[in-house]
Amino acid sequence: xxxxxxxxxxxxxxxxxxxxxxxxxxxxxxxxxxxxxxxxxxxxxxxxxxxxxxxxxxxxxxxxxxxxxxxxxxxxxxxxxxxxxxxxxxxxxxxxxxxxxxxxxxxxxxxxxxxxxxxxxxxxxxxxxxxxxxxxxxxxxxxxxxxxxxxxxxxxxxxxxxxxxxxxxxxxxxxxxxxxxxxxxxxxxxxxxxxxxxxxxxxxxxxxxxxxxxxxxxxxxxxxxxxxxxxxxxxxxxxxxxxxxxxxxxxxxxxxxxxxxxxxxxxxxxxxxxxxxxxxxxxxxxxxxxxxxxxxxxxxxxxxxxxxxxxxxxxxxxxxxxx
Amino acid sequence: xxxxxxxxxxxxxxxxxxxxxxxxxxxxxxxxxxxxxxxxxxxxxxxxxxxxxxxxxxxxxxxxxxxxxxxxxxxxxxxxxxxxxxxxxxxxxxxxxxxxxxxxxxxxxxxxxxxxxxxxxxxxxxxxxxxxxxxxxxxxxxxxxxxxxxxxxxxxxxxxxxxxxxxxxxxxxxxxxxxxxxxxxxxxxxxxxxxxxxxxxxxxxxxxxxxxxxxxxxxxxxxxxxxxxxxxxxxxxxxxxxxxxxxxxxxx
Ligand SMILES: Cc1cc2nc3c(=O)[nH]c(=O)nc-3n(C[C@H](O)[C@H](O)[C@H](O)COP(=O)(O)OP(=O)(O)OC[C@H]3O[C@@H](n4cnc5c(N)ncnc54)[C@H](O)[C@@H]3O)c2cc1C
Ligand SMILES: Nc1ncnc2c1ncn2[C@@H]1O[C@H](COP(=O)(O)O)[C@@H](O)[C@H]1O
Numbered sequence: 001x002x003x004x005x006x007x008x009x010x011x012x013x014x015x016x017x018x019x020x021x022x023x024x025x026x027x028x029x030x031x032x033x034x035x036x037x038x039x040x041x042x043x044x045x046x047x048x049x050x051x052x053x054x055x056x057x058x059x060x061x062x063x064x065x066x067x068x069x070x071x072x073x074x075x076x077x078x079x080x081x082x083x084x085x086x087x088x089x090x091x092x093x094x095x096x097x098x099x100x101x102x103x104x105x106x107x108x109x110x111x112x113x114x115x116x117x118x119x120x121x122x123x124x125x126x127x128x129x130x131x132x133x134x135x136x137x138x139x140x141x142x143x144x145x146x147x148x149x150x151x152x153x154x155x156x157x158x159x160x161x162x163x164x165x166x167x168x169x170x171x172x173x174x175x176x177x178x179x180x181x182x183x184x185x186x187x188x189x190x191x192x193x194x195x196x197x198x199x200x201x202x203x204x205x206x207x208x209x210x211x212x213x214x215x216x217x218x219x220x221x222x223x224x225x226x227x228x229x230x231x232x233x234x235x236x237x238x239x240x241x242x243x244x245x246x247x248x249x250x251x252x253x254x255x256x257x258x259x260x261x262x263x264x265x266x267x268x269x270x271x272x273x274x275x276x277x278x279x280x281x282x283x284x285x286x287x288x289x290x291x292x293x294x295x296x297x298x299x300x301x302x303x304x305x306x307x308x309x310x311x312x313x314x315x316x317x318x319x320x321x322x323x
Numbered sequence: 324x325x326x327x328x329x330x331x332x333x334x335x336x337x338x339x340x341x342x343x344x345x346x347x348x349x350x351x352x353x354x355x356x357x358x359x360x361x362x363x364x365x366x367x368x369x370x371x372x373x374x375x376x377x378x379x380x381x382x383x384x385x386x387x388x389x390x391x392x393x394x395x396x397x398x399x400x401x402x403x404x405x406x407x408x409x410x411x412x413x414x415x416x417x418x419x420x421x422x423x424x425x426x427x428x429x430x431x432x433x434x435x436x437x438x439x440x441x442x443x444x445x446x447x448x449x450x451x452x453x454x455x456x457x458x459x460x461x462x463x464x465x466x467x468x469x470x471x472x473x474x475x476x477x478x479x480x481x482x483x484x485x486x487x488x489x490x491x492x493x494x495x496x497x498x499x500x501x502x503x504x505x506x507x508x509x510x511x512x513x514x515x516x517x518x519x520x521x522x523x524x525x526x527x528x529x530x531x532x533x534x535x536x537x538x539x540x541x542x543x544x545x546x547x548x549x550x551x552x553x554x555x556x557x558x559x560x561x562x563x564x565x566x567x568x569x570x571x572x573x574x575x
Contacts, residue, residue, distance in 0.1 A: 010486060073461060073462070097465060097484040097485045100465075101462075101465070102452075103452075104417075104448070104449040104450075104451075104452030104453045105455065107418060107421075107452075107453045107457075108453060108457045114418050114539035115417070115453075115540075116540060117447045117448055130446075131548070132445050132545075133334070133349075133446070135548065137340060137349070137547065137548075139445070139545055140542070140543040140545075141541065141543065143539060144540075145539040180494040181462075181491055181492065181494070182491065182493075183489070183491055184490040184491055184492055185489070185490045186484070186486065186487060186489045187487050187489075187490075188486050188487040189486065200574070225574060237503070242487065243467070243483045243487075243488065243504065244484070250440075250441065250502070257572060258572040269336065275551060278572070279567070280554070281567070287556075292556070294554075295554050296551075296552075296554035296555070296570070297563060297570075298554060298555070298557070299559075299563050301559075306559075306560050306563075309560045310563065310564070313560060313561070314564070317573070322575070
């Protein structure tokens with residue numbers, strides 16, 4: 001019996017978000033006395049090296065021409081084969097869009113299994129916490145199926161670090177190919193800035209910015225801080241920023257050291273995705289905006305005046321501290 | 324083309340949900356109910372495909388008699404027929420729900436199932452994927468755009484994923500789950516509401532479907548997360564920077 005963690009790669013690189021699921025697996029391993037294995041797809045040599053240093057019993061790499069591009073259908077087949085091999089009692093992955101798409105598909109492939117989504121805390125071997133109602137309520141759930149599938153909320157668990165012992169990396173050829181779905185393309189959002197879910201500072205922009213032309217005001221602030229840019233749904237719906245910039249209940253969950261919300265009202269669906277940030281700053285001209293209820297530092301002001309001023313003053317401060 | 328849309332009754336997304344004072348459950352006294360936001364989008368998408376190709380849109384809910392209210396809204400939007408699988412208020416988990424929907428689908432044999440990606444009460448994001456697995460149908464989750472080619476029995480779906488937009492092609496029948504930007508749902512018109520009263524709405528008792536109703540996942544406890552401590556308001560940018568320094572929140 002063991003635990004199986006699925007690690008996500010993108011263009012061969014290990015997604016750092018997956019390291020949260022590894023931490024959750026370690027906690028479970030301690031509570032159950034089980035070992036954990038890692039399974040990944042299409043890793044670069046560097047990713048293999050990184051994965052072999054996470055204290056896993058073994059690192060499995062599923063191989064097959066049909067696994068070059070992700071589909072939930074084919075990856076679920078591969079995961080269920082490896083899960084059988086290692087007699088996995090738990091299967092974990094971080095709740096990125098990859099984990100959210102793939103994990104529930106496993107339920108039908110693995111007899112006597114069920115799933116809990118977006119676990120934020122492990123209570124015991126069969127009891128876990130998750131958020132419901134856009135984060136208004138915490139639910140404690142008990143899962144009694146013999147095999148337990150868990151997606152893990154990335155911001156709720158630290159990223160697993162390196163250990164001294166090295167795990168063996170084992171390749172497994174997967175034959176079965178599901179042909180009724182075909183991957184066609186992935187149009188990747190290109191950005192010079194840090195990735196939203198991994199950045200230590202996020203500058204987020206809301207409808208208060210009024211016009212896509214004005215977004216550069218926020219970009220300039222982000223550049224001084226080396227921050228990632230996030231957005232409310234209103235901005236993304238308007239097509240002012242790409243979909244994958246959305247923070248919230250249905251977008252990304254972030255918990256950076258510093259989150260600056262600019263022209264964002266603070267609807268619960270937005271707050272659901274950022275309220276675990278260490279320091280929250282809100283800039284909004286409406287003193288009644290709900291965002292101020294959760295902000296550590298609030299500035300009631302017109303963003304068009306104060307954001308450029310903030311950028312200038314921080315630039316100066318940065319130069320001084322460098323010089 | 325026959326399209327089936329599973330629809331959940333959930334709270335209105337703009338109300339704050341609270342626990343009963345004794346913590347024994349959700350305080351439902353002030354809750355307004357609606358069709359789950361994502362399911363409304365799924366209904367709209369199904370109606371658009373029906374307008375394009377002809378056929379039928381069937382709405383299915385697994386809940387209590389009160390849920391007919393939301394089924395009627397979907398019928399008023401333009402769906403043709405409703406099915407309520409009556410749980411009699413019995414608790415069911417996601418696996419049971421998917422098995423129940425699979426039974427209905429085996430019976431109805433739709434060409435396509437369009438549903439929400441997530442219910443905004445339990446925020447699970449599971450049922451579509453479990454269902455697709457049970458039926459061994461292809462799944463296209465988090466749909467941003469759906470193009471059906473009925474002649475070749477295929478659909479091209481653009482999906483919202485973390486890194487950007489992914490395009491996949493699925494053979495029909497398939498399960499598609501709707502993301503927020505798939506479309507802007509229509510309102511039910513007054514004639515639509517009138518017509519909805521005449522449309523067929525069938526009730527099936529959940530026990531009649533022969534699905535084991537013993538849940539794997541149960542709710543042990545609900546609680547309110549600890550509130551964030553109230554912060555401070557600053558008067559200007561200089562004070563903001565001072566506070567950021569104090570909290571060591573700046574990278575320089
Ligand atoms: C099912 C569902 C899921 C959702 N998921 C998400 C999600 O994941 N993420 C998300 O963000 N939203 C989500 N939403 C939408 C959410 O409810 C809000 O509608 C959205 O967050 C509002 O975006 P906003 O704050 O940018 O816009 P608004 O609410 O319009 O707020 C704009 C703010 O800008 C301020 N402002 C205007 N001009 C200025 C100025 N010159 N200077 C300073 N301040 C100014 C205003 O005072 C106002 O507070 C979801 C909704 C539903 C129903
Ligand atoms: N009780 C229900 N009856 C009908 N459909 C449901 C029900 N619960 C969930 N669904 C469907 O499954 C989708 C995903 O829900 P969930 O996996 O619970 O987040 C929803 O958007 C609905 O389309």
